[in-house]
Amino acid sequence: MAGRGSSLPEGRYSAFLFDMDGTIINSIAAAERIWGAWAVRHGLELASFLPTMHGSRAVDTITRLGLPGIDPEAEALKITDAEITDVEGIVEIPGAADFLRSLPANVWGVATSAPRDLALRRMKAAGIPVPAVLVTAEDVAVGKPSPDCYLLAAQKLGVDAGSCLIFEDAPVGIAAGEAAGATVLVVTETHGHPTDASHSTIKNYEKIFAKADEDGFVSLEERAT
Secondary structure, X not given: OOOOEOOOOOOOEOEEEEOOEOOOEEOHHHHHHHHHHHHHHOOOOHHHHHHHHOOOOHHHHHHHHOOOOOOHHHHHHHHHHHHXXXXXXXXXXXXXXXXXXXXXXXHEEEEOOOOHHHHHHHHHHHOOXXXXXXXXXXXXXXXXXXXXXXXXXXHHHOOOHHHEEXXXXXXXXXXXXXHOOOEEEEEOXXXXXXXXXXXXXXXXXXXXXXXXOOOOOEEEEEOOO
8 A cells, every 4th residue: 555644544433435547446457549549630739638537537538628719528429438448457456346246236326527338348367346325427417627517426235425435546536535525535546656645545455355244344354364
């Protein structure tokens, strides 16, 4: 484990809520292939643009650019279609699939900025189980860093977002988790540099496991080495 807050968050939680890309799956190679080609076509400088597109809905990323003559919704649909087609190199964050399968179905969900069809395609490619609660880009009017997706996921699970542990990787997602009033745990597997977040961090899921108690709460434990 690494980072400023490397120890696991203590306590019991009503549910675990997960972001998808960078948190339970590694889709960087595919995403940067597709977004990189799009950026070049529109004359954007790759080194400065690519870090800005992680964690946000495609339509929000494009809208922020303010490119003249561009319809963000139409462009986002094109990018999503390309991402659904190209899942080469998409893999689980180490240990994620087994960790998720170990959780009772009623205590976890995924809240992602990806559209539903893309989320299902990527989870299948990475061998990730599909949760009973899956909140995607179409389900909220405002994407991350708004907390709406996490508030909705908690509602669907019948719990308060403030009693949840949110697993995130990107700054906009971390901000969304904070705004939801939840405890945030940062997954650093895909980070090229140490995280500046003050939250607890894990590299991946290989050294942790979940415990569910008789009252229906879940907590995290570190595997003995």
